[in-house]
Amino acid sequence: MESITVVSLLDVIGELFSDEISIAVSNTKEYIYYRPSKRIDLKIRPGDPVKEGTITYKALRSNQKVSEFINRDVFGIPYHGMAMPFLHEGILQGCVTAISPALTDGKSVVTLKTQDGWIPIPFTQVTYIESKEKKTFVHTEGLTGTHKNSLQEFEFILPKDYFIRCHRSFIVNVNHISEIYPDTHSTFLLSMNNGDRVPVSQSYSSYFRRLLGF
Secondary structure, three states: OOOOOHHHHHHHHHHHOOOOOEEEEEOOOEEEEEEOOOOOOOOOOOOOEOOOOOHHHHHHHHOOOEEEEEOOOOOOOOEEEEEEEEEEOOEEEEEEEEEEEOOOOOOOEEEEEEOOEEEEEEHHHOOEEEEEOOEEEEEOOOOEEEEOOOHHHHHHHOOOOOEEEEEOOEEEEHHHEEEEEEOOOOOEEEEEOOOOEEEEOHHHHHHHHHHHOO
């Protein structure tokens, strides 16, 4: 037990929540540890200063637990955070922050840009979303258009019960998967009902299997 370090313990705790929750630890001025999750990554690095307006900053200033929604103004990504300051012998030492994806903002359509204009598409009709050549493409059964959002931004607004990130370049609507084929020993290939094939990468395969229950 003596050989266990704070960092290794934080890594174990982070692994328990690695699908959904990112964990950040700071002292009173800067971050000293950060572990991103598959669902949200604020791109924090050890040594980065704790910015005003963040959930961590608010907990350090108030010296008490803070839980609230933070808009995209600080990190460029909206998120929900829970931050808890910690003390040693009554003196504030730092803060531990749990970061989770923001809930959907209530919209139920994706508005695609096409050659002729813009077309609102209900979430349920979106087959998959692809990042390619520095653009985001939204695919349906009979239409493909582009959107200004990144895949990471789409992860925050799409319904989590049927949209799954399966690759660094793809998000799929599980209701539009026709078949799942093994590709290698740890990856898969999805046959979508519009005829396209979408890969499931090794880094997302366990997460994908767990959510689909196979």
